[in-house]
Amino acid sequence: MVELIKKLAQALDKRNLPYMVIGGQAAMLYRSPRFTNDIDISIGINPDRLNELLKVIDEIKLKILTDNPIKFVMEKMILPTIDESGFRVDLILSQTQYEKDAIQRASVVDVQGIRVRYAIAEDIIIHKIFAGREIDLEDVRMIMISNKNLDIELIKGTLKQLGEYTSIDFISRFNNIG
Numbered sequence: 001m002v003e004l005i006k007k008l009a010q011a012l013d014k015r016n017l018p019y020m021v022i023g024g025q026a027a028m029l030y031r032s033p034r035f036t037n038d039i040d041i042s043i044g045i046n047p048d049r050l051n052e053l054l055k056v057i058d059e060i061k062l063k064i065l066t067d068n069p070i071k072f073v074m075e076k077m078i079l080p081t082i083d084e085s086g087f088r089v090d091l092i093l094s095q096t097q098y099e100k101d102a103i104q105r106a107s108v109v110d111v112q113g114i115r116v117r118y119a120i121a122e123d124i125i126i127h128k129i130f131a132g133r134e135i136d137l138e139d140v141r142m143i144m145i146s147n148k149n150l151d152i153e154l155i156k157g158t159l160k161q162l163g164e165y166t167s168i169d170f171i172s173r174f175n176n177i178g
Contacts, residue, residue, distance in 0.1 A: 030124065
């Protein structure tokens with residue numbers, strides 16, 4: 001999976017497509033490892049640049065898991081793919097200002113000589129509180145235990161904004177972690 005992440009990073013950088021690794025792969029930077037069999041990449045482009053993303057997919061030999069990728073992306077803002085070894089790669093088009101800011105904040109990590117952009121711990125927490133599944137909330141618990149210098153104001157401020165947009169009380173969900 002590391003080789004696939006490296007190939008993705010190189011191909012996205014080559015085309016100047018802003019991105020960051022999110023989800024379980026990113027969470028493992030900030031907590032003890034756990035099994036995850038997929039890669040989630042947040043890509044800061046509008047759908048009008050989808051052809052560039054399709055070139056990346058072709059270049060690194062990912063198989064698109066939908067019959068009509070353009071229509072699917074326009075409806076769902078995600079493009080599900082799989083590589084030849086069976087690893088799922090979800091490419092998520094990030095449209096909101098929060099997502100674009102998070103990509104700008106992403107941390108560059110050297111992965112065996114390749115620069116890979118990973119979401120910072122605070123943004124992983126925000127994504128996982130938003131998702132709200134038990135496995136996501138457990139990731140949040142472990143990240144908070146392992147990282148004592150988190151920017152809680154950034155987390156709570158963003159969760160408050162997301163809550164106003166969705167009418168979900170993400171602050172309470174965050175405060176109940178423990």
